Amino acid sequence: MSRRANDKTELLKNKKMNDETYALRIKVMEVIYTLKKSIDLPRITVRITETPNDSILGAARINHDIIWITERCINMSKAMLFHVIAHEVGHAVYGLRHNEKCKLMCAVVNKPSTTKESLTVLKREDSKRRKNRESSAIDKLQDLFGTIAQI
Numbered sequence: 001m002s003r004r005a006n007d008k009t010e011l012l013k014n015k016k017m018n019d020e021t022y023a024l025r026i027k028v029m030e031v032i033y034t035l036k037k038s039i040d041l042p043r044i045t046v047r048i049t050e051t052p053n054d055s056i057l058g059a060a061r062i063n064h065d066i067i068w069i070t071e072r073c074i075n076m077s078k079a080m081l082f083h084v085i086a087h088e089v090g091h092a093v094y095g096l097r098h099n100e101k102c103k104l105m106c107a108v109v110n111k112p113s114t115t116k117e118s119l120t121v122l123k124r125e126d127s128k129r130r131k132n133r134e135s136s137a138i139d140k141l142q143d144l145f146g147t148i149a150q151i
Helices: 019-036 078-094 115-150
Strands: 045-049 058-061 066-070
Antiparallel strands (some): 058 066
16 A cells, blocks of 8 residues: 555545644644653654544544544544544554443543543553563564574
């Protein structure tokens, strides 16, 4: 899949980049930078989209570090914007699926999770990801040393 094709989703139509779209994107990036102060995040590709209907506020590609946020969402309250971005980061970075028992990862937002609630979920997932990376690195080193020992 080309990079250009990877930047699109069937659900939402990307807005053309101009001064207005750039200003909206900055609001999203500010939330991501706030998240980065508390958790280790990779570079996340952000696309601002038109609002096709009232039910979609954002989207993400699972485990692919890309999120789409609707203009409608950006124009909602700061609490709702933070919640939706944290929710989409949960999908895009940590591969989280919708979970009706988790306020952050619930498919439908009745009331946005607080910053603390959102960060608690994302920090837990970040900790799991770090442990997995560390154990994977240890496994690779053990394989390498085992190969060297056989030589």
